[in-house]
């Protein structure tokens with residue numbers, strides 16, 4: 436099968452690896468990264484331009500387009516590819532609003548009877564103050580729209596919560612209480628959900644949902660869950676502590692009701708429904724939906740998948756998931772640890788040289804995923820690999836159980852060097 440994969444991060448490198456596990460895959464990718472470039476022919480393409488993506492897919496005779504990140508999905512790239520008659524894994528622009536607007540996702544959950552945190556959608560600071568007062572600390576403040584992993588602030592500090600809300604509305608912190616924010620901007624204030632978080636990815640074709648293995652990611656920047664929120668500093672799978680039957684419960688009480696509600700609205704959801712969940716003292720609650728694979732959870736989930744990923748994704752794209760055989764998984768575990776550039780998740784310093792990747796890849800039970808890297812000419816014939824983003828590399832360790840996978844990941848990580856970089860040392864340490 437000839438597949439065009441869109442994206443350039445760690446998630447896409449992990450997807451590329453899993454797609455290539457099926458020996459029949461011929462892989463193209465745009466724009467890709469140096470790691471993906473070892474597995475795929477890279478194309479120069481504006482991945483936010485649906486017509487350009489459809490034209491490239493047609494020109495290269497691809498059988499399936501897989502859209503990695505949320506931005507092209509929300510921009511309607513999957514619609515253009517579908518309209519060209521090419522199967523695509525990823526929802527329509529309308530269905531991608533489940534991630535594109537937190538307020539829309541809440542509306543769908545309410546209509547579908549899906550358990551989630553109470554929330555208030557605000558357009559003024561007066562509404563924000565009322566909602567912060569109503570729910571109390573810890574405060575959960577979410578930008579309604581896409582914010583490249585920087586939209587959510589969870590804090591005990593009410594002033595910080597209010598400041599983030601003001602920024603989401605495009606207002607100064609000391610703006611008049613009833614001043615309307617920038618037209619179209621909204622902020623969602625939510626009740627805090629206690630309990631451990633789980634990421635469960637469901638492969639969907641509009642009607643059927645097949646869950647992948649549950650994973651957990653570590654969102655805070657520093658050890659012990661300290662520091663600012665990030666896109667994710669590490670992850671592991673499986674979750675030995677998760678209740679038996681969790682995945683089926685999520686399919687029955689979350690994914691299928693959402694699929695039915697989206698179909699009822701005339702915008703069926705086909706692609707990956709990322710269910711971000713909290714297992715609270717009052718039962719399972721949805722924290723958020725995303726409409727694409729999670730990063731870095733994909734690195735551990737797909738490392739364990741033994742079924743063919745191309746066959747699964749093409750079945751979703753063709754609406755044939757009901758006939759798909761049960762998925763097969765490794766009996767073991769996978770742990771990933773993110774190496775982040777200096778400054779991440781704030782202002783990042785890029786351009787630092789990365790060394791040690793070959794040694795890390797040669798380390799027992801481990802492989803390295805490129806998240807934010809690029810190659811640069813360094814004079815003469817020398818080509819350096821340098822940091823090109825906030826999250827630079829993900830080291831994935833595999834083993835018989837989570838502690839063994841963790842040991843493999845950290846042993847490999849010790850070979851990597853990037854001046855000023857940081858990583859968490861407690862990923863999957865307490866399970």
Ligand code: GLY
Nearest residue numbers: 666667729730731
């Ligand atoms: N790891 C969180 C995300 O992918 O959004």
